[in-house]
Amino acid sequence: QVQPVESGGGLVQAGGSLRLSCVAPGRLFSGNTMGWYRQAPGKQRELVATITSGGYPNYADSAKGRFTISRDNAKNTVYLQMNSLKPDDTGVYYCSALVGPFNYWGQGTQVTVSS
Numbered sequence: 001q002v003q004p005v006e007s008g009g010g011l012v013q014a015g016g017s018l019r020l021s022c023v024a025p026g027r028l029f030s031g032n033t034m035g036w037y038r039q040a041p042g043k044q045r046e047l048v049a050t051i052t053s054g055g056y057p058n059y060a061d062s063a064k065g066r067f068t069i070s071r072d073n074a075k076n077t078v079y080l081q082m083n084s085l086k087p088d089d090t091g092v093y094y095c096s097a098l099v100g101p102f103n104y105w106g107q108g109t110q111v112t113v114s115s
Contacts, residue, residue: 004028004095009109012085016113020080022095022106033098034071034078038111040091048093051078062088085113 008020020036035050049059049069057069068081078095092108 003104004097004106006093006095006106006109009093009111011112011114014086014113014115016085017081017083018085018111020082020093020095020109020111022078022080024076024078024095024097024104024106026076028097028099028104029076029078030073035096035098035103036069036078036080037094037096038089038091039094039108040088043091045094049080050098082111085111087113087115089113 004022004024006020006022008018012018031053033050033052036048037045038048039045047060048063049057049067051057051069051071066084071078090113091111093111094108095106097104
């Protein structure tokens with residue numbers, strides 16, 4: 001494994017919840033900030049949330065109060081709990097590992113929220 005691997009996406013109705021998971025190689029995960037980004041059709045990739053190696057989270061305004069990012073350092077895994085989902089949350093969700101000046105990206109997982 002040379003990059004993060006996301007899972008947990010799917011189709012959900014508005015108001016529902018999903019939990020995304022991302023497993024990364026130890027050399028990418030340990031001691032580094034991990035993040036979740038998303039890209040909607042026809043739009044640029046945007047930040048959803050990040051979490052430092054010490055567990056300090058940061059959220060985009062669109063995610064505050066609805067999403068929770070967390071990490072399990074023993075499992076090299078970062079999670080994104082998404083509640084109260086809206087159709088605007090639809091997109092491909094990417095996990096990233098910030099190593100120095102570089103972002104290492106996963107392949108993404110599709111999240112579709114129906115109205």
